[in-house]
Amino acid sequence: xxxxxxxxxxxxxxxxxxxxxxxxxxxxxxxxxxxxxxxxxxxxxxxxxxxxxxxxxxxxxxxxxxxxxxxxxxxxxxxxxxxxxxxxxxxxxxxxxxxxxxxxxxxxxxxxxxxxxxxxxxxxxxxxxxxxxxxxxxxxxxxxxxxxxxxxxxxxxxxxxxxxxxxxxxxxxxxxxxxxxxxxxxxxxxxxxxxxxxxxxxxxxxxxxxxxxxxxxxxxxxxxxxxxxxxxxxxxxxxxxxxxxxxxxxxxxxxxxxxxxxxxxxxxxxxxxxxxxxxxxxxxxxxxxxxxxxxxxxxxxxxxxxx
Amino acid sequence: xxxxxxxxxxxxxxxxxxxxxxxxxxxxxxxxxxxxxxxxxxxxxxxxxxxxxxxxxxxxxxxxxxxxxxxxxxxxxxxxxxxxxxxxxxxxxxxxxxxxxxxxxxxxxxxxxxxxxxxxxxxxxxxxxxxxxxxxxxxxxxxxxxxxxxxxxxxxxxxxxxxxxxxxxxxxxxxxxxxxxxxxxxxxxxxxxxxxxxxxxxxxxxxxxxxxxxxxxxxxxxxxxxxxxxxxxxxxxxxxxxxxxxxxxxxxxxxxxxxxxxxxxxxxxxxxxxxxxxxxxxxxxxxxxxxxxxxxxxxxxxxxxxx
Numbered sequence: 004x005x006x007x008x009x010x011x012x013x014x015x016x017x018x019x020x021x022x023x024x025x026x027x028x029x030x031x032x033x034x035x036x037x038x039x040x041x042x043x044x045x046x047x048x049x050x051x052x053x054x055x056x057x058x059x060x061x062x063x064x065x066x067x068x069x070x071x072x073x074x075x076x077x078x079x080x081x082x083x084x085x086x087x088x089x090x091x092x093x094x095x096x097x098x099x100x101x102x103x104x105x106x107x108x109x110x111x112x113x114x115x116x117x118x119x120x121x122x123x124x125x126x127x128x129x130x131x132x133x134x135x136x137x138x139x140x141x142x143x144x145x146x147x148x149x150x151x152x153x154x155x156x157x158x159x160x161x162x163x164x165x166x167x168x169x170x171x172x173x174x175x176x177x178x179x180x181x182x183x184x185x186x187x188x189x190x191x192x193x194x195x196x197x198x199x200x201x202x203x204x205x206x207x208x209x210x211x212x213x214x215x216x217x218x219x220x221x222x223x224x225x226x227x228x229x230x231x232x233x234x235x236x237x238x239x240x241x242x243x244x245x246x247x248x249x250x251x252x253x254x255x256x257x258x259x260x261x262x263x264x265x266x267x268x269x270x271x272x273x274x275x276x277x278x279x280x281x282x283x284x285x286x287x288x289x290x291x292x293x294x295x296x297x298x299x300x301x302x303x304x305x306x307x308x309x310x
Numbered sequence: 311x312x313x314x315x316x317x318x319x320x321x322x323x324x325x326x327x328x329x330x331x332x333x334x335x336x337x338x339x340x341x342x343x344x345x346x347x348x349x350x351x352x353x354x355x356x357x358x359x360x361x362x363x364x365x366x367x368x369x370x371x372x373x374x375x376x377x378x379x380x381x382x383x384x385x386x387x388x389x390x391x392x393x394x395x396x397x398x399x400x401x402x403x404x405x406x407x408x409x410x411x412x413x414x415x416x417x418x419x420x421x422x423x424x425x426x427x428x429x430x431x432x433x434x435x436x437x438x439x440x441x442x443x444x445x446x447x448x449x450x451x452x453x454x455x456x457x458x459x460x461x462x463x464x465x466x467x468x469x470x471x472x473x474x475x476x477x478x479x480x481x482x483x484x485x486x487x488x489x490x491x492x493x494x495x496x497x498x499x500x501x502x503x504x505x506x507x508x509x510x511x512x513x514x515x516x517x518x519x520x521x522x523x524x525x526x527x528x529x530x531x532x533x534x535x536x537x538x539x540x541x542x543x544x545x546x547x548x549x550x551x552x553x554x555x556x557x558x559x560x561x562x563x564x565x566x567x568x569x570x571x572x573x574x575x576x577x578x579x580x581x582x583x584x585x586x587x588x589x590x591x592x593x594x595x596x597x598x599x600x601x602x603x604x605x606x607x608x609x610x611x612x613x614x615x616x617x
Contacts, residue, residue: 094497190401193542214521217540228537228614233524235500267617307535308615310574 008148008256011120012039013052013139014129014245015109016077018059020089021241021284023096031241031285032063034086035129035153038242041286042249042276043127044071045297047256049249050120052076052139053131056084056108066290075117083108096237097212116142127252128152128173129245133165140172149255151175152204153248159186171203177248179210180217192217206266208251208273210244213237218270220263227267230307232278232300239284243277246289250276275300315455315563318427319346320359320446321436321552322416323384325366327396328548328591330403338548338592339370341393342436342460345549348593349556349583350434351378352604354563356556357427359383359446360438363391363415373597382424390415403544404519423449434559435459435480436552440472447479456562458482459511460555466493478510484555486517487524499524513573515558515580517551520544525577527570534574537614539585539607546591550584553596557583582607 014036021031040049050073059079068074089103114135121144128136130153140150152173158166159182166186170176176199180192187198192209196219199207207219211231218227251273258265275297279288321343328338347356357380366386375381396410421442428451435443437460447457459480465473466489473493477483483506487499494505499516503526506514514526518538525534558580565572582604586595 191540191542191544193540211521214518215535215537226540226614227617228522228540229617230522230535230537233498233500233533233535235498237498264617271617307533308617310534310536310571310578310615 007047008124009050009122010043010047010125010127010252010256011050011052011076011116011123011147012036012043012127012129013114013136014039014127014131014153015086016051016053016055016059017086017088019241019285020087020103021239022089022091023239024092024094026238026284028239028284030060031239032060033088033241033285035131035242035245037067038245038280038286038289039127039129039249039252040067040072041070041289042246042280043253043256044249045276045289045292045294046250046253046272048073049253050076050123052114052116052120054078054080054108054112057081059085070290076114076120078112080108090241092240096240099240114139114142123147125149125252125256126151127248128169129248130155133158133162133169137165137169137172140169149174149252149261151177151248151252153177153244154182155179156182156185167202170199173204175206175208176204177208177210177244177251179212179244183209208270210247212240212243216247216270216274218266220266221261222263225263227263227270229267229270229274229304231274232303232307234278234282237281240281242286243280246280247273247277250274271301271304274304314354315431316357316429317350317354317432317434317559317563318357318359318383318423318430318454319343319350319434319436320421320443321346321434321438321460322393323358323360323362323366324393324395326548326592327394327410328546329396329398330546331399331401333545333591335546335591337367338546339367340395340548340592342438342549342552344374345552345587345593345596346434346436346556346559347374347379348377348596349553349587350560350563351556352583352596352599352601353557353560353579355380356560357383357430359421359423359427361385361387361415361419364388366392377597383421383427385419387415397548399547403547406547421446421449430454432456432559432563433458434555435476436555437462440465440469440476444472444476444479447476456481456559456568458484458555458559460484460551461489462486463489463492474509477506480511482513482515483511484515484517484551484558486519486551490516513568515577517554519547519550523554523577523581525573527573528568529570532570534570534577536574536577536581536611538581539610539614541585541589544588547588549593550587553587554580554584557581578608578611581611
């Protein structure tokens with residue numbers, strides 16, 4: 004039977020202030036673990052580890068629960084504010100400037116996994132301080148069958164050793180192309196992939212924003228290129244990479260294996276969720292999805308790529 | 311039978327001075343029509359219209375003829391120098407600065423088509439002044455079955471009306487993504503494609519460099535995304551777009567139809583030629599190709615994209 008596996012994610016849960024060339028949302032529920040969970044929940048139940056402050060909207064908690072996200076692992080810190088990020092996207096939506104970052108409740112966060120999380124089949128260490136990612140991995144009773152990790156340029160800059168330590172322990176790394184080059188000091192993505200494999204992960208997904216993603220599979224020379232869906236209505240790119248990871252890991256939770264064919268399909272399911280994500284602020288578009296809409300977008304990817 | 315069609319191309323034939331972060335070639339045979347011809351000649355005989363000066367290397371003429379490029383339409387202007395371009399690529403090879411451009415023999419060039427060219431089945435108006443492209447099209451005895459055109463930002467800037475006039479008469483436009491947005495004043499490629507269809511071309515290929523190409527087919531909503539081949543050894547991106555067009559049009563010359571499936575395969579054949587082009591200076595790598603190597607790269611594209 005197609006028994007779905009237990010998926011745990013740790014990462015930021017945030018309130019963003021997002022400014023795009025066309026619109027702005029001041030209290031936009033965000034965070035890597037939030038986006039990841041909401042996307043993955045369309046494939047499998049998700050168990051979230053994170054922290055929010057007293058200002059985190061109750062409605063968002065209700066929506067996440069309703070979507071199938073288990074929040075037993077989400078601490079609510081009554082004496083602190085939620086992690087906040089403020090950023091502005093450039094005209095072409097490909098680049099953004101961070102205007103403000105307030106760690107708030109994440110400054111003193113020490114994740115404590117609920118007992119029921121410690122036997123997860125799969126674990127995703129979404130973007131957050133590398134030492135927190137490592138703490139979560141180390142609290143597992145048994146090493147999950149598949150561990151993925153996402154990160155960002157900030158940690159490559161200021162916590163490079165911690166990052167390498169945790170990356171060396173995971174199976175899948177998802178990372179932006181500039182970050183892959185930065186992290187490895189490489190001039191080409193093929194060279195970066197070689198260096199990252201040496202650190203540890205046997206599966207690598209390089210995210211290229213509106214240009215899609217490259218999958219370096221577990222076998223030598225297994226390379227897959229997926230496009231992003233061309234869209235006329237990109238409202239807010241925030242969280243696209245996290246939704247990608249959610250679709251990717253969520254699909255793998257329901258799959259029988261992790262061979263090249265399955266991983267390639269997982270990349271497309273990730274791309275499907277990312278394509279929906281950017282069409283609205285926060286997780287607005289992800290929230291209103293159903294199986295029919297998701298399946299239709301998957302078929303659009305098939306039509307977009309077959310020759 | 312698979313009767314190959316007669317393919318004519320007009321465009322620049324040049325001597326380039328190419329500077330990359332890793333190497334430099336001072337007298338590098340280039341030009342849009344040169345690259346196009348050398349790439350297309352692996353699929354079909356090509357007939358070239360253009361002009362060079364007394365300084366154009368005899369060896370290059372011999373190599374082009376040997377490759378199957380008919381040079382009856384190439385004027386040799388004994389009182390002028392060849393068109394020359396000097397440029398420097400940035401560290402990531404995605405961007406370049408033009409350091410010098412000398413039109414030289416192209417300043418007074420007025421193309422005169424040999425009689426044998428005037429009944430061509432297919433015509434490609436490679437990058438050059440739009441009014442020269444139009445002159446060539448108007449000299450055809452009968453309108454070719456398929457007319458393609460490529461251009462660059464310079465003509466969008468300084469010869470916008472001439473460019474629109476000739477673009478309105480062609481079937482296929484190949485253009486870089488920044489240029490597509492610039493030419494139409496659009497914010498998304500989908501909107502740009504709509505605007506370009508209104509001008510005339512029913513088939514549009516948007517080139518995205520290392521990210522591949524998007525094909526907007528003749529039917530509404532027929533959209534195809536092809537990746538570029540990830541490479542560790544990009545030596546010189548000059549001419550990649552022209553080799554793409556050569557592979558694309560060359561393949562169509564041998565094809566039975568121009569339906570969506572055929573056009574998608576043509577985009578992959580174009581991508582194959584572009585991928586070889588960037589692996590060496592000038593047309594070095596294109597010159598030494600054979601059917602076996604080309605077929606092997608095509609299969610690599612299949613492996614890169616199937617899921």
